[in-house]
Amino acid sequence: MNEWAVAALALLAGLVPCGVVCLRGGPVDRLIGLELAGTVDTLVLLLLAQAYDRAIYFDLALALALLSFAGGLVFARFLERWI
């Protein structure tokens, strides 16, 4: 277990506050928790790719960064109108 894996494990602890925010508060608060969880997950995947020393795994983090951005925009647009 190298330093990158240790850092990824430490970052996983950051998902707990995000989950708590997603469970409480109004819809916009929950969306903010989801967005922050997407960022933290991207960083975890980035660190794990380096921990396993495979260049191809970085694509996973890149895809998650782009998709969580698109998903956040869709949710924000949705919350403006309906719920």
Added chain:
Amino acid sequence: MSPRELAVTALLVIGVAVTLMSCLGVLLMRDPYDRLHYTAPAAVIPPVAIAAAVVLEERLSAAGIKALLIALVLVVTNPVLGHATARAARIREHGEWMVRDEEREGGVRQ
């Protein structure tokens, strides 16, 4: 421990610490607008620090370039997402997006 390893470890510690504090900030704030402020450090400082650590370790190989690209994507997209979320919060609160006349009087615009 070589200076390069020391720099990599320091950058990783900075990235992890800023992310965890950012998550705590989002948890402790009450208002959506206050919470949004704490998503910005998590999307700017840690990606840049971790990408710099990867580049220090791997030089500008495929892994280093991809890490820089991921950092760039996070840094560029987070302000857009924050704006969209704040806009959604305001529309839910006030019902409309345009500035009303009574709000305009106290502001900069006349």
